Amino acid sequence: MRVKFTVNGRPQEADDVWEGESLLYVLRERLGLPGSKNACEQGECGSCTVRLDGVPVCSCLVAAGQVEGRDVVTVEGLADHARRRAAAGARGTSLPDAQQARGGADSHTGEGTELSPVQQAFLDAGAVQCGFCTPGLLVAADELLESHPNPSDEDVREALSGNLCRCTGYEKIMDAVRLAAARQGEAV
Amino acid sequence: MSSPKHPTASAQRGAPAGAPTRITQGSQTRGAIGESTLRPDGTLKVTGEFAYSSDLWHEDMLWGQILRSPVAHAEIVSIDTAEALATPGVYAVLTHDDLPTEVKNYGLEIRDTPVLAYGKVRHHGEPVAVVAAAHPETARRAAAKIKVEYRELPVITDEASATAPGAVLVHEHRTDHHVGHVPHPNIVHRQPIVRGDAAAAARRADVIVRGEYTFGMQDQAFLGPESGLAVPEEDGGVHLYVATQWLHSDLRQIAPVLGLPEDKVRMTLAGVGGAFGGREDLSMQIHACLLALRTGKPVKIVYNRFESFFGHVHRHPAKLYYEHGATHDGRLTHLKCRIVLDGGAYASASPAVVGNAASLSVGPYVVDDVDIEAIALYTNNPPCGAMRGFGAVQACFAYEAQMDKLAKKLGMDPVEFRQRNAMEQGTIMPTGQPVDSPAPVAELLRRVKAMPLPPERQWESSEGADVRQLPGGLSNTTHGEGVVRGIGYAVGIKNVGFSEGFDDYSTARVRLEAVAGEPVATVHTAMAEVGQGGVTVHAQIARTELGVAQVTIRPADTQVGSAGSTSASRQTYVTGGAVRHACEQVRERVLELGRRRFGSYHPAWATAELLLEGGKVVTDGGEVLADLAEVLGDEAVEVEDEWRHRPTEPFDLRTGQGNGHVQYSFAAHRAVVEVDTELGLVKVVELACAQDVGKALNPLSVVGQIQGGTTQGLGVAVMEEIVVDPRTAKVRNPSFTDYLIPTILDTPTIPVDVLELADDHAPYGLRGVGEAPTLSSTPAVLAAIRDATGLELNRTPVRPEHLTGTA
Incomplete structure (x- = not known):
């Protein structure tokens, strides 16, 4: 299946996602965002914690299909x-959507x-x-x-x-x- | 459900395997030794960009999966891989029949561990076959289709079953160098230590206490799972990126199994998510290399947590039988003890753990007359080997319980009783080895006792009881009813470095050159950075010795000589010592260069003591002679050399005599606990520690090591235990749901008092830090629970049923 969602303010889509894959797997293995960690994959350790529509969740326990159309923030976007x-x-207003590129960092x-x-x-x-x-x-x-x-x-x-x-x-x-x-x- | 597919090529990629993390320290992280310098890899770690071994990726890579034995002891009747091989997306299925050479075993000291089981499986979870497929789920499903027929055998689970007449031998055809001196082939190694006359001394004792103690099986529970990526190379070799504690030890075990010379097995350290001893043994290394060489494709293997509990050795569970005597005036007369360690199915580090347990069984006390024996068993339980504290942890639990019992029987204060018998510099160990550097045991106890105590009823606030500070926590089981406070003390002794005659050297390559007019040092070692902060210390040493601001730490790999293991609290001492040694030689060569180029301009080049400071050559009087960059010009000065600490010698196999250890380290703890005596729940309120570190090269890291070690000791006091079914030898709790490690709510404040009494034999006077705090933490918590409840509590971890009398 194809999953489309927003990660760290950017629209992303992943193709050929198997229904059994977790959000953690999609982030790490399909979107090149391995910052969220795979210490237990049982929802016990919190190393895979991301924000899903603002709420902290263990991304290992979220099925990839559940994030369709939703907003995810990972450590890479913190x-x-x-x-x-x-x-x-x-400014006392809503979040600006402008994305500032990171400049000058040594990769x-x-x-x-x-x-x-x-x-x-x-x-x-x-x-x-x-x-x-x-x-x-x-x-x-x-x-x-x-x-x-x-x-x-x-x-x-x-x-x-x-x-x-x-x-x-x-x-x-x-x-x-x-x-x-x-x-x-x-x-x- | 549809079949999983390989990730699409359009996916963006992080951290390719070819670019391991290079660490440069520049303006953000200045620091010489003795300063709390920040980690050079810290920014990458907080941004999620640090490449751990499980993060690696390669174009066209496959995923490996291991099939493990569901039973603990069985003959393998047959293995049928046909259906697994026929699964779409599967590239290879390998069993022992596919191993390329006659070398089918590996092992740290004794090569008794099959790469893939043949003939028999000897423990629950032993690897039997490996699969490579395009998607991890495909590999898992294919592995489940491998048909293995087992004929189960009786299980050996303890000393009685291991040494019973007619007991099945776990290893039938032993040829290792211990088999000649053990009383039974199901005993891996035996180390007695006999000194003085314990029987005669016992007759002088006014009081005698005996105890039988049980130490449960602890797991290292590092968070980064066993993982790595093997990439086949054009020359027929393989490049393995892996999380390990000792690259060169892995290499020596891997290459013969693959049938490759060592120079065709290149190894690079990938990011390591903790270790604590659990990565001394191989896990997925050989399996990934075999699959990569067979398929011609890169192969990644990542254990999940369930598999990790089967994928590495654990801390030896132990039975400890102790007898001490003392006189009325509170002097220890003798020690008789017997320590039985369960090594499980394969030897791993068991022989060295036995040596440690025996030689440190007396603790940091003066006892002239001893009769000591330590053994490790072969059983069908999970293999046990290295974990932080390595044999000294189990002994400390027992001798500290004994000290409290003796003090109670003599009507003495437990701290004063310990201080009266505390060893000091000049004490002779039971092995006959003199302690020839500071041993401030009494002082550490004094300091930890002098720290202010947390307030009574600390859970009370103006809004009532804060249940988060009470036993039971957010389960809201008490508001203080039935809660009793207790206080306990303990102190321990740990050896630093590899012992018993092991050639425990490290190698460092240091280069100094001018880049864009600035002097830059590059340090290259094979040291495994597992989180301890060795990379920070190497940069601090280079900065201090070479007077430069900029230091680059090269990735650890096998392109440079061995740095030994990141274990035994040894890396700062030994690889740090090697970095300093190489820096000193670089400095001498730079000064030579300076004398050649500029010697004629100033007489001080020939006459004064010269130093490198602030990027300049200066005299010991502070006069600047030249810029380092000018002295270097276009030349790079590079030195690679090995460095060794003082040699040690083996323990005599009958008497245990010998100068077996390099250095000792000491820590003391005071635990304050509150126990809900009705429900058997424990809240550790505070766990204070005092430790002598010789010299704190990086005070921030030192305190972090002490607090981390303390917490692992707390875990095995009240919650951590791998439960093995005694009838089947199967592991019952391989998950973080059922194997509990302390959370931030379980962990108390840990005030630390760091003492720095230099050991003149060690670089900068330092003393290995990492392990000592893991020893005394556990018995201090136990002592505090005993103080609160009046119960004897001879096993750890303590469970609620032990406190409520319902066990």
């Missing part, structure tokens, strides 16, 4: 998403890449080790800070309890979310 959100917040190292506040905070706080849980945590943490700009520690833990991390012991992840929230507060 910086753009945050920038559009900030612009909309500043090998990522240096010069524009990052969302939560991405930058994960780097600065040392919340990234192997990094396999990171994309899902970033999408979940970004959604949390979008809906709850000043979460308590227990709110953060509850919101991120569907995202497993095996490297960090979560302390630096807590630091990162606190840092992103604080920076977001300063920016307003």
Whole structure:
């Protein structure tokens, strides 16, 4: 079957999709967006978390056909998403549809890449080790800070309890979310 | 349902296999050693662009799928692949009959593991056949069509069944170098350690405590599944991109099975999503290469989580029998102990785990009279091998329980009792090896005890109880009723580096050249970056030694010599040591070059101690002699060299005597728990750690290692266990639904106190960090639960039924 949907603000279509494929498989293997991760493919680890019409979901549990005509944001689109959100917040209007191309980034190292506040905070706080849980945590943490700009520690833990991390012991992840929230507060 | 098809050519593509991640550090990530420098791969990891082994893709690639045994022990009567082969979209189906050479086994130390089962299967999930197809679902369905007839055999599951008269031998024809000294062919290796006279010392004891302890089977549960891409090459060789802990060890095991010389098997490290010991053994490597060579097409294999639980070795479950004595004044008199590790069906790292368990079974304490024995069994349980802590974890669980029992019996404070018996620099280990660098065991306990305690009834707020901070959490099972607090302490000792005479070297290639007028260092090693931050440390070392800002870290591959394994807390010590060693030689050559070119302009070139700092050659007095870029000109200075730590020696097979270890590391924990005694639910409120790291090369990473290791110890204290059915030896919980690892709600705050007492034998005085915190975390949590409940609790993990008396 053919599936048409919007990913990170761009219309996409995938052909010859087998009905049993998940959204995660289509993103990773058909659209060249492997940022969403395949740690369990059982809906337990959260590493494949994406926004589906704004709602965080495990993309491994979403059948590809279910996303027809819908809007998906992945970790690859997080910086753009945050920038559009900030612009909309500043103007007090709906999200602008203008897409700014990323300029000047080194494709090998990522240096010069524009990052969302939560991405930058994960780097600065040392919340990234192997990094396999990171994309899902970033999408979940970004959604949390979008809906709850000043979460308590227990709110953060509850919101991120569907995202497993095996490297960090979560302390630096807590630091990162606190840092992103604080920076977001300063920016307003 | 229609058949899956191969992805269309029109699809956009990320990360092609030919372009592994190159990491350059520039302006964003300055940092010398001792500074909390940010990861050079961090930006790629937060943008989703970092290419992990499961992300690789190649034009025209196939997907591999492994068929695994549904039973634990059986003769293979027949295998029929005809129907699978006839499936549209299937390119190859291979069994043991298709292996190209007479080398049909692999293994880290003992080559006892069949690439594909022949004659017998020895554990649940053993690989039997492999399939390559255009779509992963096609491969899965084809694998399910392979007909294998098994004739089941009785299962060996524990010491009693392994050594019973007439027991079936797991391996009938052993020829390995341990078979001559083990008491039974179902025992992989046995290591006794005898020192002093434990029987005589026991007669001096005023109190004696005995305990029998059980340690459950823990899984590494790294998040990035076993995966990789094998690409056939025009010269008949193969290029394998894979997530592993040691490229050269893989290479030595892969090449003979393929019948290729090692230089025709090229290996490049793909992005690794955690390891923790679980990638020391091969998983899909040989299978992918076989399929690629057979089909002439690139083949990708990615396990799902279910398969991952069968696809790598686990931490050895263990039975530990301990007897300690002490005098009234709180001095340990002796230790008698027996540690039985279940190695499962294949040897993996079992012999080395036995050596560790035996030599570290006494813990960080002074005990002159010991009688110790450790063995690993061959059984039909899942194979066990390396996991963070490697034999020392199981022992620590037992000896720390013993310390609490002794303190209680003597009416002493458990921390004071430990401090009274704590080892220090100069202590002689039971192996006869003197501890010749700082061993601040008593100090670590003092520090962890001195940290402020979390407030009582911390769940209370102005709006009532916050259930998220109570046992049972959001299940809302209590608002504090039946909840009891407990506090427990533990301390542990771990060896750093490969032991027992192993030639544990690393290789580094360092190049210094001027690019666009700026000096740039390039570091090339085969070190597996598995998340620990070794790439950050290599850049810090190069910056420090060569005085440059820009360092490029080349992808790890087999085009440079071995860097040894990313395990045993050894990489910063050994490969870091190799990078420093190579940098020192580069520096000497650069200074030679400078003397030749500019020596006549300034006398200091000949007379002063010269340094490379800030991109310049300077005297130790701070005078600038030349720009590094000018000295280099068009020349690149490059050095590749090996570096070794002090040699070790094997343990004597009868007495266990020998200078077997390179270095020891120490950590202590204090756990604060709250237990709902009615439901048997545990909330760990805080898990404080103090650790000596010698020198923190990257403090941010060091703390991250300590917190991560602590959390894995917490997991095996209260939730993590692979459950194997004792009647069938089948794994009952191969999923993240049923094998639980700590979530962010299960994990408490982890305050860390880092001590830096230099080890003069090690580069920069550093001490391996990664494993020690995994040891003492578990027994500290157990001690706290015992403190809260008064229960004895001789097994880990603790389950609710153990706390409610309903087990």
